[in-house]
Amino acid sequence: MTTFNEFGLAEPINRALVEEKYLTPTPIQAQTIPTVLQGRDVIGIAQTGTGKTAAFALPILNHLYTKRLRPAQKSCRVLVLSPTRELSGQISDSFRAYGRHMRPLEVALAIGGVPINRQVRSLARGAEVLVATPGRLLDLVNQRALRLDQVEILVLDEADRMLDMGFIHDIKRVVAMLPKQRQTLFFSATMPQEITRLADSMLTDPVRVSVTPQASTAERVAQRVILTDKASKPALLAELLKSEAVERVLVFTRTKHGADKVVRSLEKSGFAADAIHGNKSQNQRERVLADFRAGKVRILIATDIAARGIDVDGVSHVFNYDLPNIPESYVHRIGRTARAGAEGIAISFCDHEEAPFLRDIERMIRMTIPSTNRRTGGRPNPVAAEADGRPNGRPHNRGNHPRGNNGGRGQQRGRNGGGGQGRPNQNQGGQQAPRQEATSGEPSGIGNVTFIQRSGEPRRNAGHRAPR
Numbered sequence: 001m002t003t004f005n006e007f008g009l010a011e012p013i014n015r016a017l018v019e020e021k022y023l024t025p026t027p028i029q030a031q032t033i034p035t036v037l038q039g040r041d042v043i044g045i046a047q048t049g050t051g052k053t054a055a056f057a058l059p060i061l062n063h064l065y066t067k068r069l070r071p072a073q074k075s076c077r078v079l080v081l082s083p084t085r086e087l088s089g090q091i092s093d094s095f096r097a098y099g100r101h102m103r104p105l106e107v108a109l110a111i112g113g114v115p116i117n118r119q120v121r122s123l124a125r126g127a128e129v130l131v132a133t134p135g136r137l138l139d140l141v142n143q144r145a146l147r148l149d150q151v152e153i154l155v156l157d158e159a160d161r162m163l164d165m166g167f168i169h170d171i172k173r174v175v176a177m178l179p180k181q182r183q184t185l186f187f188s189a190t191m192p193q194e195i196t197r198l199a200d201s202m203l204t205d206p207v208r209v210s211v212t213p214q215a216s217t218a219e220r221v222a223q224r225v226i227l228t229d230k231a232s233k234p235a236l237l238a239e240l241l242k243s244e245a246v247e248r249v250l251v252f253t254r255t256k257h258g259a260d261k262v263v264r265s266l267e268k269s270g271f272a273a274d275a276i277h278g279n280k281s282q283n284q285r286e287r288v289l290a291d292f293r294a295g296k297v298r299i300l301i302a303t304d305i306a307a308r309g310i311d312v313d314g315v316s317h318v319f320n321y322d323l324p325n326i327p328e329s330y331v332h333r334i335g336r337t338a339r340a341g342a343e344g345i346a347i348s349f350c351d352h353e354e355a356p357f358l359r360d361i362e363r364m365i366r367m368t369i370p371s372t373n374r375r376t377g378g379r380p381n382p383v384a385a386e387a388d389g390r391p392n393g394r395p396h397n398r399g400n401h402p403r404g405n406n407g408g409r410g411q412q413r414g415r416n417g418g419g420g421q422g423r424p425n426q427n428q429g430g431q432q433a434p435r436q437e438a439t440s441g442e443p444s445g446i447g448n449v450t451f452i453q454r455s456g457e458p459r460r461n462a463g464h465r466a467p468r
C-alpha cells in the first residue's frame, strides 16, 4: 500500500490527509487500516511514533462516516482508552484533525487532573468518539454521566503501559460494561504474558500486526550491570580496565567531586586518567578532550553535564561508575559509545542505593540489563534475580527484534513488569511478540517502520501518570 487513496477511505478523510501532508502510509497503517475497515479485531504491536494513532483513527472515522448514527445521550460510539492525559489529548487532537471535514463529529476527552464538570457536559448529548484515561472514565460512569452500552468500537492504546501504571482492574471493569458485540483494537509496544492474557479476554479472532522499531541507542550498545558495594567500586573499575579490551573509555560519575576521586584512585592503581567537569576551566576541558581524542588519554572521567559536548569516535566502553538518577542521562551516556552505528559496551556499577535508579532506567529503555552480582551481602538485595552473566543487554518484548543475527549474544526478552518490582532474568518463553517477517543479518532487518518523532515530545516517558 503506497498511497492513502488505495484504502478507499471516505473523501473528507482523504482531503484531511492531503492537508496534513500525509503521503505514504507508515507500515503499521498499511497493515492496520484495511483490517479495521473489514471490521476485524486487531492486536497491534507498535510504539508511539510509528503512526499508530492514524492507523486506528482513520478507519474508525470511516466507519462513523459511512454508518451515520446519532450517538445516544451520555454515551459514545467509539471509546479509546489511553494511559496518560498527554497521550489522550494527542489522540483526541488526531481524531479532530483527520475528521475535520466530517460533520457532525463530537470528539470528547475525559482525563483526570481537570474538573469533571465540563466533561460531564460534553457527554450529555453523546459523542461519536470518547478518548479517556481509565480512572476518569469510571468516575464518569459512576456519576451516571456516561453509559458504555452503545460502544461499537473499543481501542485500548499502550496496553503495556496501562498495566505498568496499575490500570488493569479498571480496564477489566470498563470492558465488562461494553457490549459483547463490538470491534476491539488493542495496541501495545510489548507483549508480556499478562498483556497477552488481557488481549485474549477482550478480542475475537484478532488479526495480528506488528512493526519493528528502529534500533535505538539502547539496542545497539551491549550493556551489563554489576551489582556491587559502594566501597568496592574503585577496585572494580581497576579490574575491568585490566580485563576488558578497552581502547578508549568514558567513566561517568554523578558529581564533580566523585570524578576527581576516581582519577585519584585510578592513579593509585597505576592508570593514567583525566577528568572533565564543570570545575575545570574551558581551556583545561579543551586540552583534556583533545588528549582524549588523540589517544594520549585513554581513560576520561566525566560528569553528565560536562560530557554533553563530547563527540569522540572510537569510545569502546562507557562505564557508569555511578548510575544517573535521571534515566535519560543513562541513554545519553551509553550513546557516547556505539557512535556511527558501531557497537559499544556499557558497564554500569549499581550499589544498594542505586537500585531504584536501575529500575527507572530499565523501565525507560524497556529492557532488562543483564546483571552480575558482586555484592558482599549484608543488606537484602532489592533485586530478585541476578548473576545471569549474559554479556549483552537486549530489549524487552519489543514487537519484533531487529536483528536476525545477534552474534551469539544472549537475547533477553523478559519484562520488568509489575511496576518494576523484581528483576526477571529468565527468557520468558512464549512471551515474544509475533514476528512480522524473518530478518537475518544486519542491518537489513532494521527499519521496516518509519518512526515519526513529535517535536518536543519524549518518545516514551515512563514517568507519566494519569490521575483520576
Ligand code: AMP
Residues within 6 Å of the ligand: 021, 022, 023, 024, 025, 026, 029, 047, 048, 049, 050, 051, 052, 053, 054, 452, 453, 454
Ligand atoms: P503516532 O505514532 O500515532 O504518535 O504518530 C506520530 C506522528 O506521526 C504524529 O505526529 C503524526 O501526525 C505523524 N504521522 C502519522 N502518520 C503519518 C504519515 N503517514 N505520514 C506522515 N506523518 C504521519
